[in-house]
Amino acid sequence: MKVIADFSVTPIGVGVSVAKHVVACQKVLQEAGLEHRLHAYGTNVEGEWDAVFAAVKRCHEVVHAMGAPRVGTVIKVGTRIDKDQSMEDKIRSVETKLRGER
Amino acid sequence: MKVIADFSVTPIGVGVSVAKHVVACQKVLQEAGLEHRLHAYGTNVEGEWDAVFAAVKRCHEVVHAMGAPRVGTVIKVGTRIDKDQSMEDKIRSVETKLRGER
Amino acid sequence: MKVIADFSVTPIGVGVSVAKHVVACQKVLQEAGLEHRLHAYGTNVEGEWDAVFAAVKRCHEVVHAMGAPRVGTVIKVGTRIDKDQSMEDKIRSVETKLRGER
Amino acid sequence: MKVIADFSVTPIGVGVSVAKHVVACQKVLQEAGLEHRLHAYGTNVEGEWDAVFAAVKRCHEVVHAMGAPRVGTVIKVGTRIDKDQSMEDKIRSVETKLRGER
Numbered sequence: 001m002k003v004i005a006d007f008s009v010t011p012i013g014v015g016v017s018v019a020k021h022v023v024a025c026q027k028v029l030q031e032a033g034l035e036h037r038l039h040a041y042g043t044n045v046e047g048e049w050d051a052v053f054a055a056v057k058r059c060h061e062v063v064h065a066m067g068a069p070r071v072g073t074v075i076k077v078g079t080r081i082d083k084d085q086s087m088e089d090k091i092r093s094v095e096t097k098l099r100g101e102r
Numbered sequence: 103m104k105v106i107a108d109f110s111v112t113p114i115g116v117g118v119s120v121a122k123h124v125v126a127c128q129k130v131l132q133e134a135g136l137e138h139r140l141h142a143y144g145t146n147v148e149g150e151w152d153a154v155f156a157a158v159k160r161c162h163e164v165v166h167a168m169g170a171p172r173v174g175t176v177i178k179v180g181t182r183i184d185k186d187q188s189m190e191d192k193i194r195s196v197e198t199k200l201r202g203e204r
Numbered sequence: 205m206k207v208i209a210d211f212s213v214t215p216i217g218v219g220v221s222v223a224k225h226v227v228a229c230q231k232v233l234q235e236a237g238l239e240h241r242l243h244a245y246g247t248n249v250e251g252e253w254d255a256v257f258a259a260v261k262r263c264h265e266v267v268h269a270m271g272a273p274r275v276g277t278v279i280k281v282g283t284r285i286d287k288d289q290s291m292e293d294k295i296r297s298v299e300t301k302l303r304g305e306r
Numbered sequence: 307m308k309v310i311a312d313f314s315v316t317p318i319g320v321g322v323s324v325a326k327h328v329v330a331c332q333k334v335l336q337e338a339g340l341e342h343r344l345h346a347y348g349t350n351v352e353g354e355w356d357a358v359f360a361a362v363k364r365c366h367e368v369v370h371a372m373g374a375p376r377v378g379t380v381i382k383v384g385t386r387i388d389k390d391q392s393m394e395d396k397i398r399s400v401e402t403k404l405r406g407e408r
Contacts, residue, residue, distance in 0.1 A: 006347035016217030041312035087346035108245035118319030143210035189244035
């Protein structure tokens with residue numbers, strides 16, 4: 001089952017700056033070979049359900065290993081069986097309509 | 103790795119009433135033997151990472167099988183390595199403090 | 205416009221224990237006179253859109269005033285124009301169906 | 307109070323395709339003059355708390371007016387009082403670190 005997901009990982013108890021933990025998690029996605037794109041409040045990722053969630057779990061493990069006693073993550077995940085759709089398709093579908101209406 | 107999680111499943115393309123899909127997902131959690139509690143905007147669940155996420159995946163499969171072409175889920179998941187904490191502990195910790203301050 | 209919402213506030217940069225901040229936010233909801241119920245991963249709340257979101261904003265202000273340099277919140281909010289539904293109605297609708305199928 | 311937020315609006319009960327509702331909500335953000343950027347699972351937006359949440363409320367109103375009986379939205383919102391940070395800053399902070407480690 002293919003998914004388009006979005007997630008943001010928050011380490012708790014490591015102070016106010018969390019960029020290095022986000023970086024570590026980006027590398028987990030790269031190593032997993034998953035299509036992903038960072039935005040200002042999380043990361044979009046697409047792939048098979050198990051691969052995507054294995055990467056999120058690995059992020060928790062890595063961020064704990066960096067010293068975070070608590071890690072909280074918000075994940076949004078969408079699946080559809082009516083058609084195949086990529087992250088690019090979703091964005092293009094909206095942007096095309098937006099341009100058409102101007 | 104033990105998790106406390108919260109998730110809400112939204113079937114898309116099946117009309118306005120989604121209670122039967124929520125029910126189907128509650129049964130997935132019962133069959134998985136996972137500690138869980140329904141609230142007005144999702145379900146709290148605790149257990150091992152793999153068991154919890156296998157149940158969420160199973161919810162998507164079941165809700166698709168009921169006819170939903172799209173399913174979107176929001177999951178919040180927390181892990182901690184500093185101490186063992188249950189869903190009950192989290193709620194009690196806040197409620198005890200609330201009572202103490204009244 | 206009436207809403208049923210769910211939100212969880214996470215202070216960042218104040219260490220690992222955040223229960224006192226959650227307590228402060230519960231008191232904001234009480235003072236606002238909003239129907240609310242704590243669960244293990246957030247708080248359900250219902251009321252008029254403006255009152256609910258004013259309370260969430262007040263939570264950020266209060267938690268910053270307690271010393272948190274960063275605050276992150278996840279809010280789920282639902283509105284419907286087809287019928288009036290309370291938090292209790294949502295839960296009862298699922299629980300009734302669950303019992304009926306056993 | 308300045309916020310960086312991310313939100314995704316889901317109309318319920320209007321069928322499987324929701325792109326036109328997303329488009330309508332993008333136009334709400336444009337008309338509000340808020341800095342925003344669409345991604346594959348929502349939209350980043352920054353601005354003053356009240357302006358951002360007024361736009362999210364307007365999205366619900368517009369999507370209901372397009373015929374959706376139910377609308378559900380997930381919002382992540384972050385505030386910080388230790389420094390001023392834009393959406394661009396957040397992304398650049400991670401990307402710079404990522405490049406530095408390659």
